[in-house]
Amino acid sequence: xxILVIEDEQALLESILAYFTGEGNICxxxxxxxxxxxxxxxxxxDCILLDLGLPGGxxxxxxxxxxxxxxxDGVLIISARHSLDDxxxxxxxxxxxxxxxxxHLSELKARVSAIIRRKNFDGDNVIHFNEITVDVSAMKINVxxxxxxxxxxxxxxxxxxxxxxxxxxTKNAMAEHLWGDEMDLSDDFxxxxxxxxxxxxxxLEAGSxxxxxxxxxxxxxxxxx
Amino acid sequence: MKLSNRYNKANILTSIVVLIIxxxxxYVVIHFILTEKLDRDLAVEENEINQYVNTxxxxxxxxxxxxxxxxxxxxxxxxxxxxxLNTIYFNPKERENEPGRSLITVVHLGGKTIEVTITKxxxxxxxxxxxxxxxxxxxxxxxxxxxxxxxxxxLSSLWRPFYSxxxxxxxxxxxxxxxxxQEPTKIDEFxxxxxxxxxxxxxxxxxxxxLKSFTDNAxxxxxxxxxVINSKLDSLLQTESFTxxxxxxxxxxxxxxxxxxxxxxxxxxxxxxxxxxxPDFQNIELKEMVEAKTRQFQELLEKDRLILTKDLAPVEVxxxxxxxxxxxxNLFSNAVRHNVSGGHILIKxxxxxxxxxxxxxxxxxxTKIFDRFSxxxxxxxxxxxxxxxxxxxxxxxxxxxxxxxxxxxxxxxYFGD
Numbered sequence: 001x002x003i004l005v006i007e008d009e010q011a012l013l014e015s016i017l018a019y020f021t022g023e024g025n026i027c028x029x030x031x032x033x034x035x036x037x038x039x040x041x042x043x044x045x046d047c048i049l050l051d052l053g054l055p056g057g058x059x060x061x062x063x064x065x066x067x068x069x070x071x072x073d074g075v076l077i078i079s080a081r082h083s084l085d086d087x088x089x090x091x092x093x094x095x096x097x098x099x100x101x102x103x104h105l106s107e108l109k110a111r112v113s114a115i116i117r118r119k120n121f122d123g124d125n126v127i128h129f130n131e132i133t134v135d136v137s138a139m140k141i142n143v144x145x146x147x148x149x150x151x152x153x154x155x156x157x158x159x160x161x162x163x164x165x166x167x168x169x170t171k172n173a174m175a176e177h178l179w180g181d182e183m184d185l186s187d188d189f190x191x192x193x194x195x196x197x198x199x200x201x202x203x204l205e206a207g208s209x210x211x212x213x214x215x216x217x218x219x220x221x222x223x224x225x
Numbered sequence: 226m227k228l229s230n231r232y233n234k235a236n237i238l239t240s241i242v243v244l245i246i247x248x249x250x251x252y253v254v255i256h257f258i259l260t261e262k263l264d265r266d267l268a269v270e271e272n273e274i275n276q277y278v279n280t281x282x283x284x285x286x287x288x289x290x291x292x293x294x295x296x297x298x299x300x301x302x303x304x305x306x307x308x309x310l311n312t313i314y315f316n317p318k319e320r321e322n323e324p325g326r327s328l329i330t331v332v333h334l335g336g337k338t339i340e341v342t343i344t345k346x347x348x349x350x351x352x353x354x355x356x357x358x359x360x361x362x363x364x365x366x367x368x369x370x371x372x373x374x375x376x377x378x379x380l381s382s383l384w385r386p387f388y389s390x391x392x393x394x395x396x397x398x399x400x401x402x403x404x405x406x407q408e409p410t411k412i413d414e415f416x417x418x419x420x421x422x423x424x425x426x427x428x429x430x431x432x433x434x435x436l437k438s439f440t441d442n443a444x445x446x447x448x449x450x451x452x453v454i455n456s457k458l459d460s461l462l463q464t465e466s467f468t469x470x471x472x473x474x475x476x477x478x479x480x481x482x483x484x485x486x487x488x489x490x491x492x493x494x495x496x497x498x499x500x501x502x503x504p505d506f507q508n509i510e511l512k513e514m515v516e517a518k519t520r521q522f523q524e525l526l527e528k529d530r531l532i533l534t535k536d537l538a539p540v541e542v543x544x545x546x547x548x549x550x551x552x553x554x555n556l557f558s559n560a561v562r563h564n565v566s567g568g569h570i571l572i573k574x575x576x577x578x579x580x581x582x583x584x585x586x587x588x589x590x591x592t593k594i595f596d597r598f599s600x601x602x603x604x605x606x607x608x609x610x611x612x613x614x615x616x617x618x619x620x621x622x623x624x625x626x627x628x629x630x631x632x633x634x635x636x637x638x639y640f641g642d
């Protein structure tokens with residue numbers, strides 16, 4: 001996957017690049033409006049991570065530019081502005097999603113993966129991981145030919161894990177992904193444990209290997225053993 | 226008491242007193258003058274009789290003219306004093322008794338003492354006094370009436386600019402960017418008031434704007450470092466060479482940053498609601514939303530073994546979907562957070578309002594629960610949830626009420642006043 005990160009905050013940019021690089025992903029990055037403008041004109045990307053507040057120009061103009069060039073790049077806006085107007089304007093101009101800073105890298109990855117899946121497979125929205133096959137649009141999971149029945153939350157959790165395979169995902173990030181960050185949850189995310197436990201049990205019963213590991217009590221990691 | 230009423234009262238009372246006193250003085254003085262004139266006339270008549278007696282040595286005929294009667298009476302012995310007095314006499318022309326003024330005097334004729342009574346009619350002077358009294362009364366009434374009318378219409382129209390300025394001041398909201406308009410008036414005092422009010426409003430607005438833009442900028446600038454901290458933590462977590470102890474430390478940092486960013490978002494949201502910057506105003510099926518919310522909170526309810534009872538009627542309200550979600554979130558979180566293990570939550574929704582009551586420890590919610598950063602000691606929240614809820618209610622003209630009854634905390638949002 002080819003990803004362009006347009007972000008002027010160097011520290012944040014480095015983190016995003018580190019998190020996304022690997023697994024066959026190619027990440028490019030620019031830090032100002034002019035360079036971003038040049039990149040999107042010359043190349044095509046599976047997904048563009050766009051920060052709205054850029055030195056040298058307004059990020060939303062890049063969206064207009066993409067539209068003019070009739071490009072099909074997926075665009076995820078990352079912005080410090082938690083404003084409904086910006087969000088609607090961005091989505092109107094053809095952005096696929098909108099994420100407000102601060103965010104969890106795992107959430108960013110999950111959203112980018114979802115955008116790329118939607119763009120690339122046009123309806124045939126399937127994730128493969130070793131013996132596990134997940135048909136995201138049909139909400140079907142297949143392990144070694146066995147159908148696995150999951151609840152909505154368990155399904156979302158599995159897709160989230162698969163988007164962040166081999167990464168440690170915090171309980172906090174999982175809770176925000178499943179219940180939304182508006183919920184003002186308490187800091188006690190133990191109730192997530194039940195869902196993780198059930199998901200793991202169902203996958204094991206269907207014959208998958210045990211890919212889920214708890215990490216330091218902070219979160220979980222789903223990945224190759 | 227209104228200024229004009231107060232003024233009216235003083236004005237009218239003074240007018241009445243002054244007019245009454247004037248009337249009395251008028252009456253007394255005119256009465257005195259007229260009586261004086263009658264007495265002079267009577268004295269002239271007496272003089273004439275005396276001259277007649279001195280010249281002709283006999284009494285003139287006891288004539289009764291138009292308004293004048295003369296009668297004689299021979300006195301024996303007692304000589305009465307010369308005196309003026311008010312009497313009633315018979316007027317043969319009018320054939321009725323009329324009030325009169327009499328002069329009783331004596332003349333000496335051939336050694337006899339004769340008492341002469343001269344009577345003149347007082348009717349004319351009485352009439353005059355009556356007319357004067359009536360005119361005075363009439364003027365009094367007309368004056369009072371015109372005073373009342375002036376007060377009623379002129380004063381109220383004079384004060385109109387004042388009340389209109391007052392109303393504008395009452396309606397003034399610093400967050401709304403409308404100006405207090407100049408009220409056209411020719412009265413200097415009101416013009417000055419108007420100018421001062423406008424200047425004050427302008428100053429307040431300016432200060433508010435500066436504060437607001439500072440808050441906005443500070444918020445946005447703060448979001449970026451927070452995003453960096455969060456992403457660095459996520460990256461740090463991937464390096465995977467931690468001891469259990471370091472893991473616990475990491476978790477604490479996560480919690481703190483999570484809290485900070487939530488706090489931040491809550492403050493921003495609060496500012497946005499206060500400034501009415503949330504535009505998506507639409508019809509919301511509240512029942513469906515409550516149902517969805519209970520599903521969303523399922524895990525939290527199960528964790529504390531809370532029993533949820535619902536009594537929902539289909540209700541439609543006009544508000545932002547986003548804010549409706551925030552409102553329900555806050556009320557639900559509150560009901561879960563301030564509950565006891567194995568307790569219950571009751572949700573009632575009807576046309577009047579939405580009531581969420583939950584079991585809980587008695588008395589640990591104070592009266593200031595809707596204030597910012599007010600929270601109970603054991604609360605894990607930030608103390609902003611209910612402040613936001615209250616602001617949302619204010620924005621849409623809803624009314625939120627909290628009370629405690631038999632170990633139950635009851636929150637009610639009334640749609641409409």
